Amino acid sequence: EPEVTQTPSHQVTQMGQEVILRCVPISNHLYFYWYRQILGQKVEFLVSFYNNEISEKSEIFDDQFSVERPDGSNFTLKIRSTKLEDSAMYFCASVRDREIGGNQPQHFGDGTRLSIL
Amino acid sequence: LAKTTQPISMDSYEGQEVNITCSHNNIATNDYITWYQQFPSQGPRFIIQGYKTKVTNEVASLFIPADRKSSTLSLPRVSLSDTAVYYCLVGDANTGGFKTIFGAGTRLFVKA
Numbered sequence: 001e002p003e004v005t006q007t008p009s010h011q012v013t014q015m016g017q018e019v020i021l022r023c024v025p026i027s028n029h030l031y032f033y034w035y036r037q038i039l040g041q042k043v044e045f046l047v048s049f050y051n052n053e054i055s056e057k058s059e060i061f062d063d064q065f066s067v068e069r070p071d072g073s074n075f076t077l078k079i080r081s082t083k084l085e086d087s088a089m090y091f092c093a094s095v096r097d098r099e100i101g102g103n104q105p106q107h108f109g110d111g112t113r114l115s116i117l
Numbered sequence: 118l119a120k121t122t123q124p125i126s127m128d129s130y131e132g133q134e135v136n137i138t139c140s141h142n143n144i145a146t147n148d149y150i151t152w153y154q155q156f157p158s159q160g161p162r163f164i165i166q167g168y169k170t171k172v173t174n175e176v177a178s179l180f181i182p183a184d185r186k187s188s189t190l191s192l193p194r195v196s197l198s199d200t201a202v203y204y205c206l207v208g209d210a211n212t213g214g215f216k217t218i219f220g221a222g223t224r225l226f227v228k229a
Contacts, residue, residue: 004160033217035217035219042219042220042221042222043155043161043204043219044219045216045217045218045219048216048217056216058216089158091160091161093160105151105163105166106161106163106217107163108160108161108162109160110158110159110160111158111159111160113158
């Protein structure tokens with residue numbers, strides 16, 4: 001079964017540095033998401049992306065964050081100037097399409113653990 | 118987006134049936150109910166989804182009463198490997214909103 005893949009699995013970065021987290025969604029999927037999960041806490045929605053633009057974003061997704069789909073296969077999350085509180089697992093997810101009257105489940109990658117020092 | 122309420126944790130023994138109930142009193146007409154499972158250091162995995170009545174697949178059943186204000190995930194004959202966090206989500210991706218809200222989930226611990 002096709003999977004969502006994320007790289008790297010673990011990223012260690014100095015506070016204030018920029019970091020880019022990469023995701024390769026399932027190839028025929030059209031809707032993309034980023035989430036984060038601070039250790040021991042719940043999964044938090046960051047942003048959703050469709051048709052090369054942001055569909056929704058949460059209050060967490062401030063000006064320090066950006067997303068793009070640079071080449072039609074990768075989906076990236078950039079944090080411009082990292083803070084200690086950005087330390088978390090970051091999950092990417094994708095959805096195939098929207099069915100009229102239904103919902104497609106999201107397919108998640110196994111995440112990137114971001115550690116800010 | 119409908120808010121969901123689940124028990125924080127549950128314990129069970131191998132071979133037992135486990136039922137996890139989720140309350141969603143403000144569920145909207147177009148909302149579907151979706152359950153995910155998450156193991157430590159992994160992303161959530163889709164388990165089952167339903168709109169009303171009962172849905173069954175190879176791993177679980179989902180029971181939804183007529184008023185749809187709650188739902189129950191049923192895991193038959195759990196094993197140690199079913200120890201995980203289970204999330205109930207309610208929403209409709211077709212209304213233009215793609216904001217998915219996870220609750221705190223239910224931490225299921227299966228003992229030998």
